Amino acid sequence: MVTTPAVVIAAPASGSGKTTLATGLIGALRRAGHRVAPFKVGPDYIDPGYHGLAAGRPGRNLDPVLVGAERVVPLYLHGSQGCDLAVVEGVMGLFDGRIDEHNTEPIAEGSTAQIAAMLGAPVILVVDARGHSQSLAALLHGFATYDSGIRLGGVILNRVGSERHEQVLRAACARVGLPVLGALPRMAELVVPSRHLGLIPAVEHGAAARDAVEAMTDLVAAHVDLAAVAALATASVTGTPWDAAEELAATGESALAAGDSGPIVAVAGGPAFTFGYAEHRELLAAAGARVEVFDPLHEQLPSGTAGLVVPGGFPEEHAADLSANNGLLSAIAEQARRGLPIHAECAGLLYLTRTLDGHPMAGVIDAEAEFGPRLTLGYRDAVVLNDSPLWRTGERLRGHEFHRTRLVAAAPAPNAWAWRAPSGETVREGAIVHQVHASYLHTHPAGNPGAMARFVAAAADFARTHAPA
Template sequence: MVTVPRLVIAAPASGSGKTTVATGLMAAFTARGLRVSPHKVGPDYIDPSYHALAAARPGRNLDAVLCGEHRIGPLFAHGARDADIAIIEGVMGLFDGVSVPEPGQPVDFASAAHIARLLDAPVVLVVDASATGRSVAATVAGFAGWDDRVRLAGVVFNRVGSAGHERLLRDAVAGLAIPVLGVLRRDNRVAVPSRHLGLVPAAERAPAASDAVRALGALIAASCDLDAVLAVARSASALDARPWTSTRAVEAPAALGRPVRIAVAGGPAFTFGYVEQVELLRAAGAEVVVVDPLRDETLPDGTDGLVIGGGFPEEHASALAANTNLRAQVAALAHRNAPIVAECAGLLYLARSLDGHPMCGVLDTDMAMGPGLTLGYRRAVAACDSPVATAGTPVTAHEFHRTSALPRVALPDNPVRASTQPAWQVGHRTEGFVTEGFVRGQVHASYLHLHWAGVPGVAERFVAAAGRARGSFGRGSGGAG
C-alpha cells in the first residue's frame, strides 16, 4: 500500500496556469524542507525539467498510453518512494485525454482525471480568472460535478486583477463547499519564455531557470495556503499499488572486465529522456555516462553504445556542427557496429545535415525545420530486427516535431542508403501502415519516442548488443574506431 500524500493540479483548459501553480508548489514545499515527488501527466518532457529544479529530484511522467494504465500506480509508487508529498501536474483540460480511445477505454483515457482516478488523488483546479467574474462559480461547479469519481478538493484562481476582483470570485464560489486554496495576481515577472514546441527547457536557461523556479516558489508561498494544500494531499487514501521495479541488475561477463558503458546525450541540445530509461540501463548491467555534444569533444572513454534522446538540436545546429571531432567519433562508433538509439533530436543529429549544418552523417538524409507540427501517439510495429526490438514487435510511441527529411537526391549506388531499412511500420488512419525511421547496422533512428518502462526488454536488448559489439572489437575507444 502507498500512503504518500498526493494531489493533481488540473485546469479547465491549457494555458490556465497549471505549470505555474504545480512548479511553484513543488518549490514552496521543498523550501519548507519537505521531500516533494514531482510528476507530469502525459508525454511532456519540458515541464518536468522545471519540476526537477523545484523539487531537487527527477521529474517523472505518468502516461497511460505509453506505459499502460496498469503501470501508473506502480510507476507513481516507485517515483514517490520516501516522499512527504507528491504533486502531479495534469495535461490540457482536466477531462481531455486521447482524441479516440481504444475500445473498452474510458472516454477521457490518459487525461488528468483518468490519472487522478487511477491514483485515487484529490484534484486542485487552477482557473484563469482574468476575464471572468461570478460566472466562475458555474465553471467550478461544472467541473466538480462532471464525474463523481474525481474529487475536486480545492481551487486556485490565477491572473486575478485586484482585491475587488478577488472578493467577487471568493463570494461567487462560497456556496460550493470547495475551498479557495490560493489567489494569484497577474505577475509577468514569473513568465517562462516559449518557442515552437512549448516552454524553453530548463537546461537551456541556466541559471535563469533556477531563479524563475525560486520566484515561483515565493509567489505560491505568498499566494496560497500551503497548510490547506498539504491537508488536501494528506486526505488521499492509501493506494493499493506495488512500486515498479526495473529488471534485476546483471553482472558484466567476465570477458568484458567491466560493465558495458553506455553514453547518453545530454546538455542544452538534448534535454529529453525519461529517467526510467537510465534506471533500466543500469539495472541491465550498464554503466551510464553523460556526453554533451555541445561541449564534449570526445565520447566517454570505452563507450560501447550511445543513446541520443529528444531535445532541440535545431536551436544549436551551428554549435553542434562546429564540434567536428565528436561528430566523427559518433560516426566511427556506428561504423564499428556499436548500438546507437536515436529518437527525434537524435535522428536529426545522426543525419547528414540539419538546416544546412553538417551533422554526424551516419544516415543518408538531410533534415530541416518546417512550418507544420507533427504531434500525436502512434501505434507501430518494428519493421526489422534492431537494438530496440525484434521484427514484428508492437509498440506505442509519441511523436512531436516540426522538422522533416528533405527530398533525397537520386543516388542508387549509395552504399549507406542501400544498407538502410525502415525502423517502424506506423499505423495511419487513411493510409494503412507507413514506414518510418532508419535502421542501419546497429543504429536505430526514428522520430518516435518510446517510454522504455512500457516496452519491457528494450534495455536488456540494447545492453546485450553493446556487449557483443565490444566483444567483437575489443575494449571501446570512445568511438574513435
C-alpha cells in the first residue's frame, strides 16, 4: 500500500504553541484541498478533539507505551487510510517521554522523537521566539544533532515580536541550515478556555471550539508556507494497517457464542465523558457489539443495553446535571446489581460512586469522590488482582493516570489492580463489584484487544440470560 506522508510537529518544551500550530496546520492544509489525517503522540484525549474538528475526521493517538511499539505503525496506517497527508502533534519537548532511570538511550519511550523515528517522518520544530535572538542557532544546533535518527526538517517561529526580530531569528536558523517554514506574530493568544487538565474538550466547548479552530486555521494559513510543509512530508514505513477484527482473532478470545446476536453496548458520551479512543468503539463493533452512544446528562440507557462503558472526562464540571438525571442513575445501579457488565475509567469511576463533590451519583461503588488538591499523572505498569469482565487475575498491562479527584470514605472492595509507585510503594487501586470494573487507570483498547472480546462476551451472556420471557 502507499504510505501517507507525514510531518511531526514538535517543540523544545511544553508551552511553545504546538497545539495551536498543529490544529491550525491541519485546518489550513484541509482548506487547501488536502485530506489530512490527524494524530497526537501520547495518551492525550483533549488535543485530538480539536484536531478532529480541523480535519473533519477522528483525531487518533500514537502511544507506544500503552499499545506497544509494534502497533504504532499499523495504527498509523489504519488512521491515515484515504488521506494524502498526516500531521502528528508531539508531546512535551521533542525528546521528552516516559521517565525511566534505567534507560540509557537518547530517545525516551513514548516521546515525539520515538514516533518520528518509527514513522521515518521529518520534524518541524515550533519555537516560542519570546526571549530568543542569535542564540537560537545554538538551541537549534543541539536539537538537530542530538540524535542522528531524527531529521529536523524546518522551523516555525511562534510569537515573533517584530519584523526586525523575525530577521534576526531567520538569520539564526540559516546559520545552522534549517529553513523557516513560517513565522507567527506575537499577538493576543487565541482564547480557548482551559481547566486543570488542559484545554476544555471540544465537545464541551461547542461553537466556541469551532470558532477557535477556524481562528487557528486562519492564523496558520496566513503565516506558514503550506506548500513547503506539504513538500517536506514523508514517511518511510511499510506494513499492514491495524485491523480490529484481525487483532481480536489473534487473541483467541471468542466474543459471541453460536446463535448470539450482537449485544447492545452503551457508551457514555456528551460533554461529561469525552475521553475515549476511536479504536475502542471499533474493537467493540468488531467483536460483535452494537455500539450505541448516549449522553448521561439528559438521556437514559438505550433499550436492551447489555453492557455499559463509562469513559473518562470531566464529570466534576457537570456533577449537578448528572445527579439530576436520577432515573438513569437508578437504572444503572439496578442493572449493576443484576450483573450488567460495566467498564468505567476515571470519570466513569466517579460516576459510579455514592457522591461526587456532594452530588448523589449511582452508588454502585461504595465510596465518595471529591475534587482534590493535586494532579495525579503518569504511566503505570499494572498487574490485575481480581477477575472482571475484561481482565484475568495475574495479567499485566500498562495504563495512564490523569486526574485531580480522589476517593474518600471508601468501603473495602476487591481491587482491580496494583502497581509500584516511583516511591517504591505498592498502590492497590480500583474496584470490582458485581460485574463492574471501575478504576482511575486509563487503558488503550488497541493494546488490550482480548479484554474487549471478553467484555462483549460478557455482554452477550447478560443479554442471553436476561432476555424478556
